[in-house]
Amino acid sequence: GETLLVHAAAGGVGSAAVQLGKAAGATVIGVVGGEEKVKVARDLGCDVVIDRRAQDVIAAVKEATGGRGADVIYDPVGGEAYTQSTKVVAFEGRIVVVGFASGTIPSPALNHALVKNYAILGLHWGLYNTKDPKLVAHCHEQLTELAARGAIKPLISERVPLGGAAAAVQRVADGVTTGRVAVVPGHEGAGA
Incomplete structure (x- = not known):
């Protein structure tokens, strides 16, 4: 391989x-x-x-x-x-x-x-939305299928409320985070 x-x-x-x-x-x-x-x-x-x-x-x-x-x-x-x-x-x-x-x-x-x-x-993934939107849908289906059978599991290291978004973006920019930091509106708890 x-x-x-x-x-x-x-x-x-x-x-x-x-x-x-x-x-x-x-x-x-x-x-x-x-x-x-x-x-x-x-x-x-x-x-x-x-x-x-x-x-x-x-x-x-x-x-x-x-x-x-x-x-x-x-x-x-x-x-x-x-x-x-x-x-x-x-x-x-x-x-x-x-x-x-x-x-x-x-x-x-x-x-x-x-x-x-x-x-x-x-x-540049964003270009596909205008250049080939069908490919975006196809990839989404493939990813959903991989996730459904457990072959991939997105790493979400942290969930933050909307008020914490700016600080979270700064931590990502500083390179101190791992995986994805998810901003969850209406979510008040911290950590994963």
């Missing part, structure tokens, strides 16, 4: 990517920042978890893949994560760019993509 590398594997979009990768039969390598997030990524089903704060990401991915690299890399981070991706993407691999949580938008060296035969794919 294919190897999927997920940056920010304990985050909102990363945790979903990990679960979908496992559901599709991939070997999943998760990259996270910090010991707390290592545990979250393991619990999500990552086969290998790399703590970017304590380990050399490039060396760890190469070791985990026997030097081959990852077939698909899911990158919601950009910046340094993207640079690492280019160094560990397999021959004919794909780097899927889904966001720039690091705040740094990389400038890809296209000569490098040419020399290593990899593809850089942009994925």
Whole structure:
């Protein structure tokens, strides 16, 4: 099977990517920042978890893949994560760019993509609402079916009332949350 590398594997979009990768039969390598997030990524089903704060990401991915690299890399981070991706993407691999949580938008060296035969794919999900709404409905059906049989279970780490939304968004931006933080109008309790 294919190897999927997920940056920010304990985050909102990363945790979903990990679960979908496992559901599709991939070997999943998760990259996270910090010991707390290592545990979250393991619990999500990552086969290998790399703590970017304590380990050399490039060396760890190469070791985990026997030097081959990852077939698909899911990158919601950009910046340094993207640079690492280019160094560990397999021959004919794909780097899927889904966001720039690091705040740094990389400038890809296209000569490098040419020399290593990899593809850089942009994925802006919102565009499908206007470009191909039927695909959105189809994906929703597929996801609902996966959830119904327990193959995926969205990680909701916290539920906050509407009044706590601004503070919750700030915690997400600061990178201290795991999974999804759900804002629930009329909900006064805290925690999961």
